[in-house]
Amino acid sequence: MKNIRNFCIIAHIDHGKSTLADRLLQQTNTISDRDMMDQVLDDMDLEREKGITIKSHAIQINYKHADNKDYVLNLIDTPGHVDFSYEVSRALAACEGALLLVDATQGIQAQTISNLYLAIENDLEIIPVINKIDMDGAMIEEVEDQIVDLIGCKREDILHASGRTGLGVDKVLDAIVNRIPAPEGNEEAPLQALIFDSVFNSFRGIIVYYRILNGTIRKNDIVKFVSTDQQYGADEIGILKLKMTERKEVKAGDVGYIITGIKNAKEVKVGDTITLAANPTPEQIKGFEEVKPMVFAGIYPVNTDEFEELRDCMDKLQLNDASLTYELETSQALGFGFRCGFLGMLHMEIIQERLEREFDQTVITTVPNVSFIAHTTKGETVQVNNPTEFPDPVKTESIEEPFIKAQIITKPDYIGNIMTLCLGKRGLLINQSYLTPTRVELIFEMPLTEIVFDFYDKLKSQTRGYASFDYHPIGYRDSDIVKMDILLNGDKVDALSALIHRSRAQDFGRKLCEKLKELLPRQQFQIAIQAAVGAKVIARETISAMRKDVTAKCYGGDISRKRKLLEKQKEGKKRMRQIGNVEVPQEAFLAVLKLDD
Known part of the structure; x- marks a missing residue:
């Protein structure tokens, strides 16, 4: 066991984690040149297209060190985007050390700091690495100063590497062996393994990935999952190379997989403990905290019979994605579907794409929102996850909305733009400090509702991509939230309702009505689109009817003949409007997300 090292790579998005992982695999001959490609661990099409890591990936590396000993390195490559920080927290729970990667051209970014704090909380050994040193704009000394200020390490402890060219990768491998402690554990003790990930295979059932803290697991053992108290036979166990490699036994300190033929998704919980049925462990491993969804949206099948x-x-x-939460929900407009909780807007977009690509499901997604807490006049507390659950305003004492602490790191040139953006989103400036003469950190407290839609995109465009953003929740605060309904010909469309701050309701309502006017197809009758808060209409647009020229057959003659035909047409339109219903296309639901474009 003293020759095993478990480590992960943490960094801000786009600092070269996957590229460095590629070089580590190549240098140790874990992957043959024939199998080698860029982002080799990112096996999802989406990851390759977008150039981001969505899932953390585990792989085992065999490495012969300078002291002629063979070492086993278990690498877990993690995502860098703020929406996938739950994946990072799970990877950290399975490791003893972390490579903290910083881009030499960009320096320390917001997500670098938050991932670093996660690693320090888990008591990991941190190895700072400056990546991309071969780039023209590399500011190596400046970035070294930033790292020394942040971690308090010695300057000579910082490694220099280039994931693209492979420069300095041998020093990184040496540091992993020399600095990261070997796992502690007892191979003879009762089995204690932490589940940190799972995937579904249509032929084999559910494949569970785990890290063994104590004990040994052997093929055909009867294992027990502690939280569900279910027992299974270990049909196949092994370790994770580029492909799964079968083994007779996996011992303490190692990372591996187990196939037990489980078909039901509910029986596997990430963060659970695996033990042996014959000799169970007395205590469950303290897993990672439950995931807290930030953004809620409804997902419905286009055809209701595909539910x-x-x-x-x-x-x-x-x-495959333990941070997705969902529960059943029904909507008058869309039928049966699910109320889903996501970690952010990118996460929601990825889930929608994966449903379409991997499962051929075409779905309708409703307006995303966050959860509020309503206090009624009877003293009850109601959690409001979507607009239909919003209590009657007459019976509501107060509404609380979730607030976050946002940390933005940028160049001083863009402070004005960021201030305008954040204050416009009801933000409060808490602190402003210069990390270095060319980097400033701004800390705001702001409502989560305001950053749900397009805050990240706007921040990037206002700062030409030079700002990095990270946030964490700080609790609920009193707020003046109202429910805004959209009415089409007097009928509410519940899927377009939104919970919004009173000061923003009128502006939002007007924009939404204008957008719907463009998107709804014209009918034979007039359609009134209204935005209303309670009984008060705050915005209105009208889609005029398609007209058929009924007077075309009148050539000359008395005006009363034309009037008679027009009156008849008017009556028909009136009757049609009473029985006609308005179809809302999918684009209309998506339009709400892109209102400010």
Whole structure:
């Protein structure tokens, strides 16, 4: 066991984690040149297209050190985007050390700091690495100063590397062996293994990834999952190379997989403990905290009879992405569907794409929102996750909305733009400090509702991509939140309702009505689009009717003949309006997300 090292790579998005992982695999001949490609661990099409890591990936590396000993390095490559920080927290729980990667051209960014704090909380050994030193704009000394200020390490402890060219990768491998402690554990003790990930395979059932803290697992053992108290036979166990490699036994300190033929997604919980049925462990491993969804949206099948199929797909997707939460929901406009909780807007977009690509599901997604807490006049507390659950305003004492602490790191040139953006989103400036003469950190407290839609995109465009952003929740505060309904010909469309701050309601309502006027197809009758708060209409647009020229057959003659035909047409339109219903296309639901474009 003293020759095992478990480590992960943490960094801000786009600082070269996956590229450095590629070089580590190449240098140790874990992957043959024939199998080698860029982002080799990112096996999802989406990850390659967008150039980001969505899932953390585990792989075992065999490395012969200078002291002629063979070492086993278990690497877990983690995502860098703020929406996937839950993946990072799970990877850290399975490791003893972390490579903290900083881009030599960009320096320390917000997500670098938050991932570093996660690693320090888990008591990991941190190895700072400056990546991309071969780039023209590399500011090596400046970035070294930033790292020394942040971690308090010695300057000579910082490694220099280039993931693209492979420069300095041998020093990184040496540091992993020399600095990261070997796992502690007892191979003879009762089995204690932490589940940190799982995937669904349509032929083998659910494949569970774990890290063994104590004990040994052997093929055909009867294992027990502690939180569900279910027992299974270990049909196949092994370690994770580029492909799964079968083994007779996996011992303490190692990372591996187990196939037990489980088909039901509910039976596997990430963060659970695996033990042996014959000799169970007395205590469960303290896993990682439950995931806290930030953004809620409804996902509905386009055809209501495909609901059961969608439920099946959601189960399988949740296995692969433990940060997705969902529950059943019904809507008057859309039928049966799910109320889903996501970690952010990018996470929501990825889930929607994966449903379409991996499971061939075409879905309608409703307006995303966050959860509020309503206090009624009777003294009850109600959690409001979507607009239909909003209590009657007459019976509501007060509403609380979630607030976050946002940390933005940028160049001083863009402070004005960021201030305008954040104050416009009801933000409060808490602190402003210069990390170095060319980097400033701004800390705001702001409502989560305001950053749900397009805050990240706007921040990037206002600062030409030079700002990095990270946030964490700080609790609920009293706020003046109202429910805004959209009415089409007097009928509410519940899927377009939104919970919004009173000061923003009128502006938002007007924009939404204008957008719907563009998107709804014209009918034979007039359509009134209204935005209303309670009984008060705050915005209105009208889609005029398509007209058929009924007077075309009148050539000359008395005006009363034309009037008679027009009156008849008017009556028909009136009757049609009473029985006609307005179809809302999918684009209209998506339009709400892109209102400020």
